[in-house]
Amino acid sequence: MAAAGPPATPRCADCRHFRSTATEIEAMLPGVRSLSSAYAAIRADDGLCGLHDRYLSARSRCAGYSPRATP
């Protein structure tokens, strides 16, 4: 049986740098609501990464992952 590899870095969806609510997206990408919407299905669960200043899929991963504080 193959040995299990090191655990993968958790995905951006669970990272404290990742902002993905529709309200946040519409505030941070001005103009998006004039001919589209942050509530649209095509956006899937993308969000903005504060660490890299990139718009990313929530399934992305990076070495800068930092977990959200437990509420």
Next chain:
Amino acid sequence: MPTTASLTTNDAPLPSSGWRELWLKEDWWAIWIGLGLVFVAILLFSSGGSLRWLAVAPQKWSHGSEVVTQLREHALQYLALFALFAASFGAGGAALGIPLRRFLPAFAAIFVVSTGLYFLGLWDQAAHYNLEPPLVALGLGLLLANTVGVPRWVGAGLRVEFYIKIGIVLLGAGLPLTLISWAGPVAIVQAGVVSLATFGTIYFVAIRLGLDRRLAATLGTGGAVCGVSGAIAIGGAVGAKREQVSIAISLVVAWAIIMIFVLPLAARSLGLSTGVAGAWIGTSEFADAAGLAAAQTYGAYAGTVAGIAGHADDAVNAFTLMKVIGRDMWIGVWAFVLSVIATTRWERTGIEGRADAGEIWRRFPKFVLGFLLASALVTLLASGHVYGDYKKLIVPTVVAPLQALRTWAFTFAFLSIGLTTRVREFVAVGARPFYAFAAGVLINVVLGFILSTQVFAGFWQSLGH
């Protein structure tokens, strides 16, 4: 003041998607509301009633006194219609996170102004003064938003895409499934050719000008597939920088609004039939809402402007087939392909992307399912009747009221476009992105024109028959 929200860390838990999408995405709410209305219309028809009373709409008028008379005679119907929209849109908005107490006053204002615009379009001199409701709604909104400003409390009701998606689902009820299956493949071929050519042009011009590949792809899909929605879908799929997505949004919005005015004007000067013009607009406009504004404007020329052949609905129907079936539906495929290329071939960004075929469904514009289901339901209802009975019984009691509700939804959207478009929010795009996108616009418009008016002209002309 432009919004300058900053990115900071976030400790709030992120709701997972999956089944929650069914009430957390506006596409699904467009389906629940649109299909719900179609079901109610069919149920009422089956029990000998009709949605007609509720789906009140202004009628042609010549003098202001007639408007007052119409409003007085149908006041209760207008109130009931407002209550229907406010309750259903408000429920959807609340589920999406827009508090009802904020949405309702905003929507009330939008409903009142939209009623005025709807009446304006039915003035018997409207065509003479070029007062097409979509253009007036857009112009009025742009003027207010960019001069005196829009009160903050109105902002909660300005949901362009929500209204337009509900309208498109309702539009499905007026398009027989047989027509969609007949015209759909042609729309897919025509839109496919133009989308590939437009994307290729923007992408390769952008690369030749030294722009980043992720920006090139984001610009390319914004111009070739579905406007701002295409830009944000691909921006996320390839991991574009925030600034790059903002550049694509600004370019798409600016060009789309210009095209709302230019395409109907150009088609009118060329005397194109409504079906052909709708196909051209569907191929060459960038966003659904902008294109529907242009197509509805052009449809209104039928019967009012000399030399414009076809039925008013042909323009909107051809546009929808081309844009929704030919272009929007494929955004997930574009996202999947480009995310694979981005993760395997483009320069590393320090972020590990995940490309999988699930992207195709995750980004699928789900409201298209509502559009197809609405069409299937009414087609099923009509299948038990001969054509004469369909025209005499089903059209006035089921299809026409749903068309009236659709026109209302589109009017809310057209007004919202103008009121949410603030020129000062556009980011400085720079010359190179502008040139790349402009090259794509040129190819898009010319190729769309050739395919609509030459290659498939006969097909689009006969759409209404």
